[in-house]
Amino acid sequence: MRVELPEPSAEARAHSERLTALIRAEIATAGGALDFARYMELALYAPGLGYYSVGTTKFGAAGDFVTAPELGFVFARCLARALEPELADGEDIVELGPGSGALAAELLLELERLGTLPARYRLLERSADLRARQRETLHARCAHLLDRIEWLDAPPSTPWRGALVANEVIDALPVRAFALRDEGLFARAVGIDAQEHFVWREIAADASLQAAVERVLGKRAAHLPRPYLSEVCTLLDPWLDEVTRTLERGSAWFIDYGYAHGGYYDPARHVGTLRCHYRHRAHDDPLILPGLQDITAWVDFDALARAGEAVGLRVAEHATQAPFLIANGIDEVFAQGYERTADEATRYALAQQVKRLTLPGEMGEKFRVMVLRR
Template identity: 40%
Template sequence: MQKLSLPLPAPDALAASQALQQRILDELAQHQGWIPFSRYMELALYAPNLGYYSGGATKLGKDGDFTTAPEMTPLFGATLAQFYAQCLPQISAQVMEFGAGSGKLAKDFLTECRTAGIAIERYFIVELSGELRARQEEYLKDFAEVQWLPAMPEAFSGLVLGNEVLDAMPVDLLRKTEQGWREVGVALNTADGESVLSYQERDCDPVRAAQIPDDETLQDGYLTEVHSVAIGFMHSLSAMLRSGQTQTGKAAAALLIDYGFPAREYYHPQRHQGTLMCHYRHHSHPDPFYLPGLQDITAHVDFTAMAQAALDGGLQLHTYASQAGFLIQAGIAQVLARTSAEQVMQYLPQANALQKLVSPAEMGELFKVLLVGTELNLPATLLQQDRSHRL
């Protein structure tokens, strides 16, 4: 693989990465020298105290590796709060967020609820990382509604939020060969006298290969991802929301926002190298073995698979839309309009951020919104941008 030219980490960060590499080598030794890529990705992102999301490095904003919509502008969280208000009182007055990161989305959401008089009893954050939870507790100390959970509960009635959550779930890699699909895992390889982590193929579980539609149109050598972990998450999410409705008699819904495609676009013949991408200090590159624990590893979301998993779990598909379409219909322009254009110093940064969120050349088209749940009557305006027929 081509040698990367990226910013060097600080000595303590490099030491942490080296410790994680040793943890990965120990894992390989325990499994005859080979592990699925999904296991490697799980360790790289979530190994206790060492993984990208469970370690101590800054992830978001100008000092991190990438910027998310909530970090760009409070308009995003405020607009989601306005959408939540439109779901009341059909749903219980509580929210659950997965992947809360810095806590910025929670803060903006709760600030909007407070200033707009939107009822909210509890804002749950499901957080696996003790380090991240400590940061969130400090950042959200003025909001008594926030409560942390170490895992997904069995039942919940309200609105679930997941912004850029599905793309951070481990994926398996598959490559098409003359003999059929092969699984691309991780092994130790010696190159130029140095032992390095690298890809190695093995026989593929037919169940995983079955997730790829119309594979007869794909050429040999085609590399792609399948999303078994995210599908499992959607099944668990479905069971939680259905149990929540059973217990409370009220509806429940999950709003998932991420970058990705429907299956026909995801597994397009031209997307022959898959969608796996790494992010380090605002540089994007394709090498997942570079400084494990110090870089993000992501894959685009197969929204068809996510929607089907929700349907299989007993939920309804309420809408699938572009981020631009959803935010506009949910009222983001009206939220911006509260700031007078004459207040140039306040208005212009927010207007520029809104443009990035909804522009087809920025985040507006690449990012999609999937809303699934139990019985829920949505305003007709929110369904005007529905693209469920494309899934």
Template identity: 40%
Template sequence: MNPKAHQPDSLPAPGPTALAQSEALVSRIRAEIDANGGWMPFDRYMERALYAPGLGYYSGGAVKFGRRAEDGSDFVTAPELSPLFAGTLARPVAQALEMSGTRHVMEFGAGTGKLASGLLNALFELGAPFDTYSIVDLSGELRERQRETIDALAPALAPRVRWLDALPKAFEGVVVGNEVLDAMPVRLFARASGTWHERGVAAEGGMLRFEDRPLPSTHDAAFLRDLDIEGDADYVTETHEAALAFTRTVCTMLTRGAVFLIDYGFPRHEYYHAQRAQGTLMCHYRHRAHGDPFLYPGLQDITAHVEFTGIAEAGVDAGADLLGYTSQARFLMNAGITEALSAIDPSDIPNFLPAANAVQKLLSEAEMGELFKVIAFSRGIDGTLDAFARGDRSHTL
């Protein structure tokens, strides 16, 4: 692999150990492409780049989560920005536990453990009755970071935490997933001269590149035609089979309680829009966003925005009720984040100013407040939660 052929000038190069890991992953991917006739669907490539054992982005040793590129990280999530995020989310989680009469919490993709430790402490302070906090995470390296974080920040509650290697067939309680759906593999499709193709990955001269092939599946072709995207100009987009399957699995597993999924994305009529002609695929490396998924495979994050109408349909089809859907800003304000901020003394500048700046990022339309959405499903909960009492957008799905 010649990484300089992909590397934008503004992005730092990885060290020799990390680069060797990336090259080992590329060799495996190229071998798989060769074994399958010279082409790989993009969702398979994305799965290998993110989750290949020991070499993928989430299964390897990359730092991933952090505040600055200097610490080796690639992006920051809401729990890393402010403890007020977890403290506020704990309120609807506690309300869902109470309304469903359940006593267990499960988190998917717990990152560094900041959200888990924050939820544990806040639930305890709220007096919420919970017995266990289960974490589902594919990364052994992240599991260790989560243990260290929880032991440091919520030591008294650490004995309630367990890590699951497999999902239970049934679960009663509250499920939380923050920025989980966007990291699930997507399929890519490209319309050229009015004809739809599936966009996959080929290898040429040691380099990975995109290659489009005619659609063999009438189902895929029919779905894309039915979207009726305005005009006939060239167009690139994604479909989200993995995220839909995940949602169906979780909502089938849930026998009583609620599921909260927080991520960036749009309802279907905004997602498949003529103005979104380049799709939403995005990569994150050293806190820079770019569009090249072949830059340092295994060392950068690859994501796509979530199509929330499909997520809603998947959950309801699995038998769950749609509990609510709204912007992150409205959800957090309904749940009391501004009251939590006001509890910090404004004259205490070293504490108040960073907290206020973080809340501004969580709520601002120009930051995370509008792009990020919260969708929730439930079983055995009558009525709605306070966090969806105002500004619910379920009707827009």
């Protein structure tokens, strides 16, 4: 997928070069080939240098991509209606990766209108820069509810009840990349060429990767074309255990783009699902612009369901985004928003928002909602 990308500023380029130097040093320490999962971790989360560790604008029109809450209020108001039964006794909401704070603000406002505010709205955010932006958003949009809001550095350490919300979070977990070839299974790693550019390398798969790939592919591996490139998120199981361990009673809501029912490892999907986002351009080269672009992999919802079962959670709901929003009142949310404004430009923008959230070619079928319950 070749895409013309805007040229970074001199300051952004210098920042990327600092992260590049750090990654080069790790590649040298690793003997010339750094497993892609470690490369992705550094590119996204290296302290002070990774994409999510610095204060550049990432979300919305001025950033690199737009999430559903950044489009407007429709998504959050529908989600609030779905969450309402979970909060009947004043339980908590814990949001993972709260981004700009837009989802938190709109959820709180809609739950207030519905008369079902959570006792606490807790945002798990480690980035100081993103925390600052979230505080700014929440102060501007729902200052009267700030006494219910708190920030966490880690998942709650004591038992709690309510709803865990993770919108477009799992896609940013580092994944291990692999290649199936006639000669066998290989780990895809990152090396350096003669021009000091990052390049793909393939090395023998270690026992951990072999076990992970065998677990997700099983007998299907024999029927996949060669070569076949894909990814497996080996962090998913321990991560889910960590973020839900103290959820005593309630539900965990995961909204992300992904595949289910065996579709992740479809024979036609032979180049994997890695996607990068830079200034609203999507492409598939994670080895360029380290620190300046988002790197994601589509979510294997079958694996998420298995991970949930392993930690005592059951799948309570699983649907693509369009039917989920329809079941949770998108028609009423749209009608109310339409009636409350006479501005034709605003009405048009609202209609476009609904289309983007629900149409098959947009988010309607690409995004899925899975609810795990304890």
